[in-house]
Amino acid sequence: MLVCDGGRVLVVPMEGSHWVNMNFLIGALHVRGHAVTVLRSSRSWYVAKESAHYSAITVPVSEGLNEDFVNPIIKRLIEAQRSNSSMLNFVGLYAETFEAMVKATQITCEMATNMFEDKALMRTLNESGFDLVLTDPIVGTGIMLAHYLRLPLVYNVRWITSGEGHLGIAPSPLSYIPMTGLGFSDKMSFLERTKNMLFYLLNDLHHRLKLKPQYQAICDRYLHAKVDFYELLQAADIWLMRVDFVFEFPRPTMPNVVYIGGFQCVPAKPLPEELELFVESAGEHGVIVMSLGTFVKELPADMTDEIAAAFAQLPQKVIWRHAGRRPPVLGNNTLLVDWMPQNDLLGHPKVKLFVAHGGTNGIQEAMYHGVPVVGLPLYSDQLDNLVRLKERGAAKILSLGTVDRTSFSQALREVLHRPTYRANMHRLSRLHRDQPIKPLDRALFWIEFVMRHGGAGHLRTESYKLPWYSYHSVDVAVVWLTVVLILSVLMVGLVRGLCARLCCTARKNKKD
Amino acid sequence: MLVCDGGRVLVVPMEGSHWVNMNFLIGALHVRGHAVTVLRSSRSWYVAKESAHYSAITVPVSEGLNEDFVNPIIKRLIEAQRSNSSMLNFVGLYAETFEAMVKATQITCEMATNMFEDKALMRTLNESGFDLVLTDPIVGTGIMLAHYLRLPLVYNVRWITSGEGHLGIAPSPLSYIPMTGLGFSDKMSFLERTKNMLFYLLNDLHHRLKLKPQYQAICDRYLHAKVDFYELLQAADIWLMRVDFVFEFPRPTMPNVVYIGGFQCVPAKPLPEELELFVESAGEHGVIVMSLGTFVKELPADMTDEIAAAFAQLPQKVIWRHAGRRPPVLGNNTLLVDWMPQNDLLGHPKVKLFVAHGGTNGIQEAMYHGVPVVGLPLYSDQLDNLVRLKERGAAKILSLGTVDRTSFSQALREVLHRPTYRANMHRLSRLHRDQPIKPLDRALFWIEFVMRHGGAGHLRTESYKLPWYSYHSVDVAVVWLTVVLILSVLMVGLVRGLCARLCCTARKNKKD
Structure with a gap:
């Protein structure tokens, strides 16, 4: 019963780094x-x-979530970070992010529309006998498609853009659960909690007004009956969450959220010969790896x-993934590469630090x-x-807006030489690796569970079907407070009436 | 690293059925x-x-949570259920339960006091080099002892008595998460939601006023520094919860809550010969098993x-765990037993129904x-x-207050003959058995995880350390609403002042 060969999975992925790990999961599904x-x-x-791992169906579009879309945004984000005022910085960053989200949603929705309009494609999808849709809910196409095809829905997810989504996972008190994008921890000051709440409200409003309507x-x-997009979003069978609670701050979660953080991590393979020689040449000083x-x-x-000048000051060797102009101040110790076998490098015993x-x-x-980190x-x-x-205590963070050779090399030296950074990262590594089953096996188990049982509806709460006033028990509170209020007013009226009558009678009796 | 032999576990158990499964876990720890x-x-x-599985330390007490304590309560509870008015019934039942909880806490606290007063015992416990305390948090002794001995704390838990505990697991909207003891589902009517909220408030108040102070x-x-009992209760490293989400309604949960429902279930062993003969004699009609x-x-x-008369009407054979007077109307098909190998019987293919x-x-x-159930x-x-x-759809529930031979035999026939009951229970069984690792192995893994890492603090939220007004962001809301209010008043004042001055000047100008 536990074997589930020959399933058919329809994947609607997100681009970029999200695709990197989705592709890893697809490879594992293929092997199974x-x-x-x-x-x-x-x-x-x-x-x-x-x-070799999948067959592709291509939907024609006029724009994609590709370099043309991403590069100008990244440029503007760096500019925003480098602007002098921190308030302007903050506002600029979020305005930029919000705008990018609107544009990304437009691009996504063009693809979704073209897909639904293509009757032949929809017929093919309908007749393909898929067992489930696997998607990254940061884009909504897969969510709507699963509903259209009446298929179970599995997410491969890091976070979702809607404020509602923050609550969608589980009730999330804003007092200790920071919103994604703010860089707060689970121990927030009063001001941080204020920002967290404001950002939640702003984000929610933005999503409701600008993204959800699309x-x-x-x-x-295109969908059969009138459905609310948020309801579809929350009705997924399984959320494969790309974090674990060694990494993520502890927070409420739901029975259908399965934590698969680090599922793509594997023991390091030997390095290509040339790289191995470079790494070994570092001697006891070790190697720094940098990739953005x-x-x-x-x-x-x-x-x-x-950055190059800071690296040049160090006795370590440096491997730097850098595709642009070769910095004139580059030291002899620094190797520029177009691509690197990052996992194998990080797993090499000579590597001391990851930028x-x-x-x-x-x-x-x-x-x-x-491996400890400078971020x-x-x-x-x-x-x-x-x-x-x-x-x-396993990383030091610098701001791209203010970093210079002095602050950068100071940070590198601190993380290289203060032993707590390495010890703390080793502790996280030990905790992360100490699990009853491996994260990838857990991911595969739950995908196949959904195939075997045609979903996992029994793990989904009733919560998202309730209107907000019922969910928060506002209706119960309001009705009963009203009843109590009316009864109190009646009672006071009655007592007053009785008192007045009694007084009247008493006065009359006195007069008589 | 994953082997963890030779740990030392201090168990502070609860009596009765709670002990039955704690003892099962102890047996498994012994084997490991x-x-x-x-x-x-x-x-x-x-x-x-x-x-053979554990050594015991006995604390002298004047009263125990034993038959003398339980039997009169059960008698009164049955009486309360049989009283005519359903309102009286409801109030009677809960008054009885609340009273029993106060008495049980007194008995528990006597034991805790005698334990802490016994300096020699406390020295022994301190010097025994335990790795952790394993306890059922329905009683508080183990919780306080773990803090005293500065040991990690693991719960083997079904539910806890405090209202706070309902929230202690995770934020729990009362709109769809029913309080234990009410018998509501996760789809509640308006009236049920009202009762749920009232019961929560009542329960919380009762716990704060009558149980917690003890x-x-x-x-x-006895504890080193001033600590709040609720904080200790919530600071456990791991909650081994004796349910799973095939059985339990989906609800928010926490990273350190590990679901081990059914960990004590094992495939059926062959029955003793006499019992096997009786079961086989049932033929195609099958067997009903009853135990309270x-x-x-x-x-x-x-x-x-x-009950006996209803059983006598049926073609099935009945095995009934019944210790009292032999009912005069007992049918030939009914076997009374003092004890039964319940798990082996329920796993027998001839058994069709469990009362x-x-x-x-x-x-x-x-x-x-x-096996479907009549409850x-x-x-x-x-x-x-x-x-x-x-x-x-896997059980039918009767009330002890109203059950008679007609309603009882009707219920038995319905569950025996309507195939959905058995099909639904089989579905639950299939879902329950389809897990990546067995619940018992999961329980053992996390107990040994706590041994290996000296706790699991990284899975515990910051939430319970916040004062209630911060947790619910009341402070943020009040401060900023006040600021906005003050600013608005000032603004209105300013505008009024300006208007007045302008009008004044205008009038002056007119006059001039």
């Missing part, structure tokens, strides 16, 4: 004997048309020069291998991810 | 090579002084007669083996447990 079909856009950046319009047009992730291949020239932007994949790999966060959940390490 | 010490009271009912007095007297659990060995005579009081152990066994709930969580089966 499942047939995977991936729905990609014709302007896809990362999702290849052909793969999806809702598609729901209204899938999107950021290049920083502004002055910033790059400062990272804070993307979930890289941070999980650093945790898995026990240069840029946007999205990157600062949040780094804060989770910093709070456990 | 851990040394278990059990702290028992001199008036213990179930916890034996000697066992524990707090002991905390204040650890406490209730006898019902009032008239009730027993009604049960609704205790967690029996219900989990019935689920495991896929006769009495008190505590029994009605709640049965409601969980009824909602899934």
Whole structure:
């Protein structure tokens, strides 16, 4: 009964780093004997048309979530971080992020519309006998498609954009659960709690006014019955959450949320010969690895020069993923590469430090291998991810807005030489690896569970079907407070009436 | 690293059915090579002084949570159920339960006091090098002892008595999470939601005024620093919860709550020869098994007669755990027994129906083996447990207050002959058995995890350390609403002042 060969999985992925780990999961599903079909856009950046692990269906679009979309945003985000006023910085960053989300949703919705309009495609999908839809709910296409095809829905998810989503996972007191994007910990000051609440309200409002309506319009047009997009979002069978509670701050969760943080981490393989030679040449000083992730291949020239100059001062060897102009001040100890086998490098015993932007994949790999981090966060959940390490004493965070050769080399030296950073990261690694089953096996188990049982509805709460006033018991409170109020007023009236009558009678009796 | 032999576990158990499954866990710990010490009271009912699996330390007390305590309560509870008015019934039942909880806490606190006063015992416990305390938090002794001995704390828990505890697990909206003891499902009517809220408030008040102070007095007297009993209660490292989400309604939970429902269920062993012959003699009609659990060995005579008469009408064979007077109307098909191998019977293919009081152990066994249930709930969580089966179409519930031979035999026939009951229970069984690792292995893993890492503090939220007004963000809301109010008043004042001055000047100008 526990074997579930030959399932058929329809994957609607997100681009970029999200695709990197979705593709890892697809590979594992393929090994387990499942047939995977991936729905990609014709302007896809990362999702290849052909793969040994899946077959692809391409939906034509005029725009994609690709370099043309991402590069200008990243440029503006770096500019916003480098502006002088911290308040302007804050407002600029979030205005930029909100705008990017609106645009990304437009691009996503174009693809969804083109998909639903293609009757032949929809017939093919309908007749393909899929067992489930696997999607990243940061985009809504897979959610709506699962409902259309009446298929169980499984998420591979790090976070979702809606404020509602923050609560969608489980009731989330804003007093100790920081919103994604703020970089707060679970121990917030009064001012931080204020910001957290304001940001929640702002984010929720933005989602309701600017993002949800785009999806809702598609729901209204193409889905069988009138459904609310938020209800579809919350009705997923299983949420495979790409964190665990060694990394994530403890918070309420739900029975259908399965934590698979670090599922893509594997023991390091040997390095290519040339790289191995470079790494070994570092001797006892060890190696620093730097990568700013899938999107950021290049920083502004002055910033790059400062980083290169800081590296040049160190006795360590440095491997730096950097695709732009070669900094003139680059030291002999620094090797620039276009691409690196990041997991294998982080797992190499000579690697002492990881300079990272804070993307979930890289941070999980650093945790898995026990390598402390110096973080240069840029946007999205990157600062949040780094804060989770910093709070456990395993990382130091710098701001791209203020970093220079002095502050950067100071940070590198501190993390290299103060032994607590390494010890704390090793502790996280030990805790993370000490699980009853491996995160990838857990992910596969629950995907196959959904195949075996046609869903996992028994793990889903009744909560999201309640109107908000019932969910928060406002109706009960209001009705009964009203009843008590009316009864009190009547009682007071009665007592007054009786008193008046008694007084009257008493006075009359006196007169008589 | 994952092996953890030779741990030392200090167990502070609860009596009765709670002990039955704690003892099962102790047996499994023993097999894994851990040394278990059990702290028992001199008036213990179930916890034996000697066992091959543990060594016992006995604390002398004047009263125990034993037959003398339980039997009169059960008698009064049955009387309360049989009283005519349903309102009286309701109030009577809860008054009775609340009173029993006060008395049980007194008995528990006597044992705790005698334990803390025994300096030699405390020295022994301190010097024994225990790795953790394992306790059932329905009594508080183990919680306080773990704090005193500075040991990690693991719960083996079904529910806790405090209202705060309902929230202690995770934020629990009263709109869809029914309080234990009410017998509501997760789909409540307006009136049920009202009752749920009232019962929560009442329960919380009762706990704060009558139960907590008893524990707090002991905390204040014997623990090193001033600590709040509720904080200790919520600071446990791991909650091994004796339910799973096939049985329990989906609800928010926490990272350190590990669901081990049905951990005591094992495949059926062959029956003793005599019993096997009796069961086989049932032929195709099959067998009904009836047991009202650890406490209730006898019902009032008239009730027993009604049950016996109903059984006598059926073609099935009946095995009934009944210790009292032999009913004169007992049919030839009914075998009375003092004790039965319940798990082995429920796992026998001839057994078609389980008549049960609704205790967690029996219900989990019935689920495991896929045997539908007719429930006769009495008190505590029994009605709640049965409601969980009824909602899934796998049980029928009768009231002990109104049951007679007609209604009882009707219910038996319905569950025997309508195939949905058996099909639904089989579905629950299939879902329950389809887990990535067995519940018992999960329980052992997390106990040993706590041994390996000296606790599991990283899975515990910050929530219970916040004062209530911060937790609910009341302080943030009040401060900022006040600021906005003051600013608005100032603004209105300013505008009025300006207007007045302008008008004045205008009038002056006119006059001039």
